[in-house]
Amino acid sequence: MRRFQSYKLESYLEHLKSLKITREIKDIHLHHTWKPTKKGYHLASNKEQVIYGMWKYHTETLGWQDIGQHVTVSPDGLVWDGRDVNQVPASIMGYNQKAFAIEMIGNFDKGQEVLEGAQYEAVVKLIQGLFDLFKTDHLVFHRDHASKTCPGSSLDKAMFLDRIHRKVKIMGTAVATHSQMKQYLLSVNPSPKLNSSVDALIVYYLEEGDMEGVRGDIAFAQALKETGFFRYGGIVTPDQNNYAGLGALAGSKPGEGASFPTPRIGVRAHIQHLKGYATKEPPKQPVVDPRYAVLQNAGLLGTAPFVTDLNGKWAVPGKDYGEGILKILDKILSMPLTGNDTVPGNQMFIEEIKQLRERVAALEMEIDRYKLLFHNISHQIQTFQRQ
Numbered sequence: 135m136r137r138f139q140s141y142k143l144e145s146y147l148e149h150l151k152s153l154k155i156t157r158e159i160k161d162i163h164l165h166h167t168w169k170p171t172k173k174g175y176h177l178a179s180n181k182e183q184v185i186y187g188m189w190k191y192h193t194e195t196l197g198w199q200d201i202g203q204h205v206t207v208s209p210d211g212l213v214w215d216g217r218d219v220n221q222v223p224a225s226i227m228g229y230n231q232k233a234f235a236i237e238m239i240g241n242f243d244k245g246q247e248v249l250e251g252a253q254y255e256a257v258v259k260l261i262q263g264l265f266d267l268f269k270t271d272h273l274v275f276h277r278d279h280a281s282k283t284c285p286g287s288s289l290d291k292a293m294f295l296d297r298i299h300r301k302v303k304i305m306g307t308a309v310a311t312h313s314q315m316k317q318y319l320l321s322v323n324p325s326p327k328l329n330s331s332v333d334a335l336i337v338y339y340l341e342e343g344d345m346e347g348v349r350g351d352i353a354f355a356q357a358l359k360e361t362g363f364f365r366y367g368g369i370v371t372p373d374q375n376n377y378a379g380l381g382a383l384a385g386s387k388p389g390e391g392a393s394f395p396t397p398r399i400g401v402r403a404h405i406q407h408l409k410g411y412a413t414k415e416p417p418k419q420p421v422v423d424p425r426y427a428v429l430q431n432a433g434l435l436g437t438a439p440f441v442t443d444l445n446g447k448w449a450v451p452g453k454d455y456g457e458g459i460l461k462i463l464d465k466i467l468s469m470p471l472t473g474n475d476t477v478p479g480n481q482m483f484i485e486e487i488k489q490l491r492e493r494v495a496a497l498e499m500e501i502d503r504y505k506l507l508f509h510n511i512s513h514q515i516q517t518f519q520r521q
């Protein structure tokens with residue numbers, strides 16, 4: 135009997151990385167099964183049988199050489215293997231050559247089942263992982279090339295891509311803790327070249343960020359990127375307390391660019407500059423960022439509310455600049471929640487933070503669902519009004 139194996143998302147990506155990929159993969163195809171439904175999967179006592187059933191249909195009824203898709207994501211968030219990744223899938227006729235095909239179990243047409251929870255999260259993370267691995271950002275819905283609703287008329291592609299590209303707002307409250315920021319910096323560079331202690335610098339980022347409503351953890355991640363984890367070596371030198379390359383333009387000599395009298399003022403200037411990109415709302419404290427007026431005159435104030443909007447603005451050409459910051463932020467957030475932030479041994483507190491974070495993640499997904507619902511309803515109203 136043809137067997138199928140299920141993986142948790144992270145182990146599936148590990149597994150994929152361990153394979154030797156012998157063909158070019160550029161297009162990530164997304165389908166819903168329509169049948170089997172989520173309900174059918176939930177009711178099945180042997181989940182592998184559900185995948186086996188699809189294999190049987192594809193090979194025996196349709197006469198394909200193997201199950202059509204490379205993976206199937208089930209409602210419990212598991213990733214089931216399928217056709218050999220080095221084989222072209224039976225995904226969308228005429229578009230299969232460079233495709234990686236994903237099936238999601240469920241019927242996601244409007245009014246039917248809902249893509250949510252563990253399955254939604256797994257699909258989003260799977261596509262992020264495939265984008266990374268295959269250096270692409272090309273997501274294809276089956277309906278892009280066929281007169282079908284697949285992967286479901288309830289899914290909005292633009293919104294789906296927003297989620298995958300992690301639109302993260304610069305304004306807001308820091309999510310990472312002091313200890314996570316410290317742990318990650320020191321794990322990469324144990325001796326950062328700073329004119330303050332690491333602890334003091336992190337306090338400045340969190341305090342100055344809070345003061346202006348800017349996420350201090352994002353600004354800190356950006357500083358790590360800009361200074362090479364405070365190793366420097368570019369135009370800016372450590373004595374300048376300039377953590378974001380302010381005024382250091384391409385072609386400048388070492389030591390050029392802005393200098394700040396203290397680390398705190400350097401952080402303040404960085405936060406103000408970031409705020410300038412994120413919002414038109416002026417800084418609350420007197421402006422110490424020598425480049426703030428430049429932003430203003432160039433009409434750039436408030437033009438980059440999301441981290442990835444900095445691409446081509448803060449950094450030119452800056453492709454992947456914001457993504458690089460978000461990757462560092464992810465690493466920071468993956469540090470264990472222990473250390474200076476918590477009372478030693480207070481496991482309950484740590485657990486509580488963990489649970490709250492999980493709840494926030496779940497709520498974010500709920501919000502996405504409601505946004506989609508709202509989007510669909512307004513679309514229907516518009517259609518109705520046109521009739």
Ligand SMILES: [Zn+2]
Binds near residue numbers: 164
């Ligand atoms: Zn399809």
